[in-house]
Amino acid sequence: DMYRGTEIQSFLKEVKAGKVKIAYKPQAIHLLPKEIEGKVSELLDKANENGRKDELIEKLGLKNILDREINQLSGGELQRLAIAATMLRDANFYFFDEPASFLDITARIKVARLIRDLVNDSTAVLVVEHDLATLDYISDQMQILYGEAAVYGIVTQTKPVRRGINEYLDGFLPDDNIRFRDYKITFNRGVERGVTRPILFSWPELSKKFKSFSLSIKKGDIQKGEVLTITGSNGLGKTTFLKMLAGMIKPDKGKLDCKIKIAYKPQDLQPEIGTVKDWLDKVAKDQDSGWFKQNILEKLNLKKIINSKLSDLSGGELQKVYVAITLSKEADLYAFDEPSAFIDVEDRLKVAEVIKEFMIKRDTSAIVVDHDVQFIDYIGDSMLVFRGEPGKEGNVES
Numbered sequence: 001d002m003y004r005g006t007e008i009q010s011f012l013k014e015v016k017a018g019k020v021k022i023a024y025k026p027q028a029i030h031l032l033p034k035e036i037e038g039k040v041s042e043l044l045d046k047a048n049e050n051g052r053k054d055e056l057i058e059k060l061g062l063k064n065i066l067d068r069e070i071n072q073l074s075g076g077e078l079q080r081l082a083i084a085a086t087m088l089r090d091a092n093f094y095f096f097d098e099p100a101s102f103l104d105i106t107a108r109i110k111v112a113r114l115i116r117d118l119v120n121d122s123t124a125v126l127v128v129e130h131d132l133a134t135l136d137y138i139s140d141q142m143q144i145l146y147g148e149a150a151v152y153g154i155v156t157q158t159k160p161v162r163r164g165i166n167e168y169l170d171g172f173l174p175d176d177n178i179r180f181r182d183y184k185i186t187f188n189r190g191v192e193r194g195v196t197r198p199i200l201f202s203w204p205e206l207s208k209k210f211k212s213f214s215l216s217i218k219k220g221d222i223q224k225g226e227v228l229t230i231t232g233s234n235g236l237g238k239t240t241f242l243k244m245l246a247g248m249i250k251p252d253k254g255k256l257d258c259k260i261k262i263a264y265k266p267q268d269l270q271p272e273i274g275t276v277k278d279w280l281d282k283v284a285k286d287q288d289s290g291w292f293k294q295n296i297l298e299k300l301n302l303k304k305i306i307n308s309k310l311s312d313l314s315g316g317e318l319q320k321v322y323v324a325i326t327l328s329k330e331a332d333l334y335a336f337d338e339p340s341a342f343i344d345v346e347d348r349l350k351v352a353e354v355i356k357e358f359m360i361k362r363d364t365s366a367i368v369v370d371h372d373v374q375f376i377d378y379i380g381d382s383m384l385v386f387r388g389e390p391g392k393e394g395n396v397e398s
């Protein structure tokens with residue numbers, strides 16, 4: 001009744017009649033291990049409706065994790081598995097909700113190519129994404145969503161890709177004569193940093209061996225007020241390294257300084273029971289201070305959702321809440337695992353700004369794992385690059 005007389009009514013009728021078959025890759029891939037048990041190979045066997053299993057295993061680099069349990073996968077590995085399982089469905093309308101999140105730069109290009117290859121005379125694809133480079137590469141046409149976060153959203157008419165991206169960056173829609181943002185998003189060249197500060201924390205040579213994966217880390221340190229960024233392909237042990245520093249995983253070799261208190265934002269975001277305020281009240285000692293309100297709650301746009309339940313939040317809202325909760329903790333060192341995932345372009349720069357300013361004000365340090373090159377360049381003072389063979393072994397020199 002609601003859509004009577006519109007184009008979407010005939011579409012929904014065809015979906016109901018089975019004439020349009022849907023395959024959907026959800027945004028919340030971190031919930032997959034809760035819903036699906038077993039090994040990677042077993043899930044791919046179940047999903048293999050079109051016989052492309054071997055091809056997608058090869059193209060998405062899943063060979064080394066086929067015998068791994070789904071609950072043992074990193075965010076990037078879970079994302080590639082979810083994309084493969086969706087592509088294996090025999091469908092003619094594929095939906096991908098944020099397929100670039102948690103993926104390294106190389107994997108994003110591979111996934112974009114594979115998604116483009118799905119399109120033919122009888123198949124269409126709809127992609128929701130915040131990575132503008134991926135969107136530019138993947139799309140034939142696009143629509144912009146604008147409005148007031150957590151209040152209302154408006155969808156524009158379909159636009160050519162280049163025009164759509166430029167209008168989004170400008171914050172102005174000429175066809176509708178609407179300015180939906182009062183500033184333009186611009187990308188500035190990064191500045192080389194060379195300030196020497198006191199050492200806050202040092203780690204010795206570390207190693208950890210699992211059943212099918214080994215990690216080797218050379219000794220290193222982080223200075224006071226510094227943001228150390230970490231990047232590299234998926235499945236090389238970046239999250240394992242953060243968890244070792246945070247005391248969640250014990251290294252086989254090397255002893256870490258237990259006197260340093262580390263606040264850790266995990267890669268997997270769990271929508272816990274309770275409201276945003278409930279969770280901030282648990283950890284934040286100064287959330288009522290003017291500085292906290294202005295620099296964290298306002299800049300991350302959390303005031304409007306302060307009384308919302310965590311289980312009702314979108315992926316981007318939940319990510320920003322987790323960043324705020326982590327910064328609210330009393331700690332010597334703050335570790336963030338992929339804080340830009342699910343967040344739109346403008347909010348990524350705000351998150352980077354909030355983290356940088358917090359480290360300078362508190363004279364403490366942060367370690368940030370991420371794959372967004374613009375985000376890393378904006379936030380980082382120095383960098384560790386993980387190398388190795390994804391799913392088998394990872395290592396860091398310096």
